[in-house]
Amino acid sequence: MALIVQKFGGTSVADIDCIQNAARRIAFEHKRGHQLVVVVSAMAGVTDQLIQYVNATTPHPRAEEYDVVVSSGEQVTSGLLALALQNFEISARSFQAWQIPIRTDHLHAKARVNDICTSLLEETLQQGIIPVISGFQGLSPSGRMTTFGRGGSDITAVALAAALGASRCDLYKDVSGIYTADPRIVPTARKLDRVSYEEILELASLGSQVLQHRAIELAMSYRVPVRVFSSFEESTGTEIVHEDEIMEKALIHGITHTHSEAKITLTQVTSQPGVTAEIFGALADAGVTVDMIIHNNLESRDLSPLAFTIARMDLPQAQATLQKLKISLDFGDTIVDQMTAKISVVGIGLRTHPHLTGTLFRTLSQRGIEILGVATSEIKISILVHQDFAELAVRSLHSAYQLDGETAEKPMLYAVKA
Amino acid sequence: MALIVQKFGGTSVADIDCIQNAARRIAFEHKRGHQLVVVVSAMAGVTDQLIQYVNATTPHPRAEEYDVVVSSGEQVTSGLLALALQNFEISARSFQAWQIPIRTDHLHAKARVNDICTSLLEETLQQGIIPVISGFQGLSPSGRMTTFGRGGSDITAVALAAALGASRCDLYKDVSGIYTADPRIVPTARKLDRVSYEEILELASLGSQVLQHRAIELAMSYRVPVRVFSSFEESTGTEIVHEDEIMEKALIHGITHTHSEAKITLTQVTSQPGVTAEIFGALADAGVTVDMIIHNNLESRDLSPLAFTIARMDLPQAQATLQKLKISLDFGDTIVDQMTAKISVVGIGLRTHPHLTGTLFRTLSQRGIEILGVATSEIKISILVHQDFAELAVRSLHSAYQLDGETAEKPMLYAVKA
Numbered sequence: 001m002a003l004i005v006q007k008f009g010g011t012s013v014a015d016i017d018c019i020q021n022a023a024r025r026i027a028f029e030h031k032r033g034h035q036l037v038v039v040v041s042a043m044a045g046v047t048d049q050l051i052q053y054v055n056a057t058t059p060h061p062r063a064e065e066y067d068v069v070v071s072s073g074e075q076v077t078s079g080l081l082a083l084a085l086q087n088f089e090i091s092a093r094s095f096q097a098w099q100i101p102i103r104t105d106h107l108h109a110k111a112r113v114n115d116i117c118t119s120l121l122e123e124t125l126q127q128g129i130i131p132v133i134s135g136f137q138g139l140s141p142s143g144r145m146t147t148f149g150r151g152g153s154d155i156t157a158v159a160l161a162a163a164l165g166a167s168r169c170d171l172y173k174d175v176s177g178i179y180t181a182d183p184r185i186v187p188t189a190r191k192l193d194r195v196s197y198e199e200i201l202e203l204a205s206l207g208s209q210v211l212q213h214r215a216i217e218l219a220m221s222y223r224v225p226v227r228v229f230s231s232f233e234e235s236t237g238t239e240i241v242h243e244d245e246i247m248e249k250a251l252i253h254g255i256t257h258t259h260s261e262a263k264i265t266l267t268q269v270t271s272q273p274g275v276t277a278e279i280f281g282a283l284a285d286a287g288v289t290v291d292m293i294i295h296n297n298l299e300s301r302d303l304s305p306l307a308f309t310i311a312r313m314d315l316p317q318a319q320a321t322l323q324k325l326k327i328s329l330d331f332g333d334t335i336v337d338q339m340t341a342k343i344s345v346v347g348i349g350l351r352t353h354p355h356l357t358g359t360l361f362r363t364l365s366q367r368g369i370e371i372l373g374v375a376t377s378e379i380k381i382s383i384l385v386h387q388d389f390a391e392l393a394v395r396s397l398h399s400a401y402q403l404d405g406e407t408a409e410k411p412m413l414y415a416v417k418a
Numbered sequence: 419m420a421l422i423v424q425k426f427g428g429t430s431v432a433d434i435d436c437i438q439n440a441a442r443r444i445a446f447e448h449k450r451g452h453q454l455v456v457v458v459s460a461m462a463g464v465t466d467q468l469i470q471y472v473n474a475t476t477p478h479p480r481a482e483e484y485d486v487v488v489s490s491g492e493q494v495t496s497g498l499l500a501l502a503l504q505n506f507e508i509s510a511r512s513f514q515a516w517q518i519p520i521r522t523d524h525l526h527a528k529a530r531v532n533d534i535c536t537s538l539l540e541e542t543l544q545q546g547i548i549p550v551i552s553g554f555q556g557l558s559p560s561g562r563m564t565t566f567g568r569g570g571s572d573i574t575a576v577a578l579a580a581a582l583g584a585s586r587c588d589l590y591k592d593v594s595g596i597y598t599a600d601p602r603i604v605p606t607a608r609k610l611d612r613v614s615y616e617e618i619l620e621l622a623s624l625g626s627q628v629l630q631h632r633a634i635e636l637a638m639s640y641r642v643p644v645r646v647f648s649s650f651e652e653s654t655g656t657e658i659v660h661e662d663e664i665m666e667k668a669l670i671h672g673i674t675h676t677h678s679e680a681k682i683t684l685t686q687v688t689s690q691p692g693v694t695a696e697i698f699g700a701l702a703d704a705g706v707t708v709d710m711i712i713h714n715n716l717e718s719r720d721l722s723p724l725a726f727t728i729a730r731m732d733l734p735q736a737q738a739t740l741q742k743l744k745i746s747l748d749f750g751d752t753i754v755d756q757m758t759a760k761i762s763v764v765g766i767g768l769r770t771h772p773h774l775t776g777t778l779f780r781t782l783s784q785r786g787i788e789i790l791g792v793a794t795s796e797i798k799i800s801i802l803v804h805q806d807f808a809e810l811a812v813r814s815l816h817s818a819y820q821l822d823g824e825t826a827e828k829p830m831l832y833a834v835k836a
Binding site for chain 1: 468474484485496504561563
């Protein structure tokens with residue numbers, strides 16, 4: 001008898017029929033004798049509606065109250081799914097984050113899990129009752145509701161799996177698995193049966209949006225085996241495993257892209273040590289996450305440009321922060337480019353096979369696509385291009401790396417939110 | 419500087435415009451220097467939608483999960499109204515029942531307040547922050563969410579006013595006050611400027627539905643001064659005061675009616691002591707509230723009919739309970755009449771002026787309306803008639819007791835939910 005965490009995303013609980021369907025899947029695993037812990041998102045569209053209410057109420061919503069409003073959607077689903085299970089004669093009860101509690105930090109709207117008290121859940125499981133837990137929510141140190149940011153129910157699921165020592169974390173989504181690229185742009189994209197945490201981490205953070213970035217980080221840290229399934233069809237999904245469990249044969253695993261960042265260039269930053277640290281420190285304090293950093297700091301020069309990318313939604317905070325810093329640091333002009341797209345090639349073999357990097361630059365050059373920035377990691381090369389060329393770049397690279405399959409599996413199910 | 423509890427009902431927070439409007443009313447009282455505690459209902463229609471979800475999920479919802487689902491609507495409004503106040507530069511923060519907490523008993527879907535911990539609210543008020551509290555909700559002894567039944571936000575408001583020792587409890591509703599009758603049926607109905615707790619108690623429990631019955635009981639017990647206002651117009655509303663504060667001049671204060679009960683007759687109940695107690699005890703245990711009881715127990719007879727009315731929605735439980743009792747008590751047939759309406763004449767002078775009772779019977783007799791049952795209290799006479807005659811009866815009695823005014827104030831705003 002295994003302990004499995006099952007998480008149902010928004011489209012998997014979009015209406016009462018979907019909720020009944022989710023209940024049937026839970027009943028199926030339950031009858032196989034597994035102990036189950038269920039995590040739910042809000043019904044599809046509900047969180048968007050709630051965010052719309054917030055934005056219609058005030059142009060500058062405080063995150064504490066934003067969290068109160070947007071976390072209510074999950075509460076509804078947890079109650080309804082518990083009722084649907086009870087209707088199938090299965091013992092179930094809903095839990096909100098504050099009841100468990102799932103304790104987080106103070107960072108409203110993008111809180112991080114501090115710890116999860118498992119005693120109430122373990123007691124519930126021992127009584128043969130399936131806990132149905134509202135995802136996305138947490139409880140702050142001062143007893144207020146927090147949320148984890150969009151897709152945050154994945155975080156709840158993986159954190160619970162880690163805390164409870166679950167043998168598996170199954171994420172039911174509106175996609176049948178992880179693809180080599182967005183099938184809406186690359187019709188020949190293939191579903192991956194297995195992928196490493198490290199790769200999916202890069203894929204998730206780069207806009208594939210199949211999985212919440214931080215959920216994967218958590219899964220990786222606690223070695224939680226994660227599987228991504230479709231709620232709407234029978235399929236093997238994609239299994240996410242440790243890098244060492246993957247053979248070396250597969251080199252490039254996917255091409256991803258995102259449109260949601262802005263590139264900021266500070267034209268003249270002094271090369272004194274501590275200056276960049278001060279800039280990035282101040283941005284971090286303002287809650288702005290910096291992604292790519294393009295800084296060619298030549299010792300021979302006093303001043304050099306510093307470029308970096310951030311999420312476009314963080315632009316107001318970033319600009320306000322830079323405005324303040326400019327007085328003390330005097331880094332020249334601040335140039336903002338919101339017309340960029342980031343394309344990333346992800347694969348384990350990237351660093352150890354230098355010709356793969358060459359393929360990237362050659363392919364883009366052949367298409368006449370200008371590269372506005374480059375960032376590399378162990379398993380990823382990201383390039384910044386003008387957003388008009390993003391789709392062309394993704395398709396060209398997908399072919400160049402011979403990722404094209406016969407035909408994509410159900411590409412219409414693949415959701416990219418840019 | 420007075421402490422005032424302000425409660426905004428569903429239509430008063432129906433959309434973002436209404437929420438902004440409520441925020442302006444709060445801002446107005448705030449600027450006059452009053453300390454305010456705000457209670458909110460769910461946006462109009464939201465609770466109905468949630469109940470619909472529950473009923474679509476399972477034919478027999480368990481009240482624990484029902485409460486989880488339906489209490490979410492208030493959470494949304496509390497957050498949005500706090501945001502709207504913050505947008506007006508007024509310090510505010512939302513509270514859910516579990517955060518305060520508002521402790522109740524275990525009776526899900528119709529919980530009763532046990533106690534309210536005021537320390538967090540008092541601390542908040544001392545900091546100059548307006549607490550915006552989700553109405554309708556409570557926290558059970560086992561840490562689960564409870565609700566107070568429809569209109570339960572009134573209970574939250576009055577209970578808070580009592581616990582905090584507020585000098586006033588203002589209820590903003592979609593009516594401009596309490597009327598002598600339903601203006602949709604009696605166009606000449608008049609708004610009452612003042613009415614006693616006792617009378618409004620009778621009016622509320624009889625279907626006027628302007629005020630939640632139990633909220634008035636609470637207000638009466640703790641002598642909380644309550645005022646009913648319209649959210650949509652400037653008016654003096656109706657003030658609810660103690661009976662002894664009302665002069666003797668006004669005798670009959672209103673005629674109410676309701677269509678939502680069923681009459682049950684047990685044809686042959688033995689006159690042994692304890693039998694009726696056993697019947698009503700079992701119904702109470704099953705959560706069925708018995709309203710009128712019509713029992714003419716003649717000592718000379720062994721068996722006599724026992725009739726009583728209950729809420730129509732409780733009929734399944736009542737019938738199941740009676741079925742079980744029938745085995746031991748053998749009370750003959752169970753006759754159910756769902757075609758009844760209850761008409762009530764409410765007024766302080768009723769008992770002390772016997773001619774007023776005569777007016778009731780004479781008026782109905784003149785109209786040829788058959789009386790199916792009578793129940794009396796200190797300030798009320800209720801009669802049961804066939805529901806086809808309900809409106810005729812109300813209008814005739816309204817005239818007979820000379821309650822007709824020149825023309826009703828905004829009768830379209832008067833809401834009767836039968």
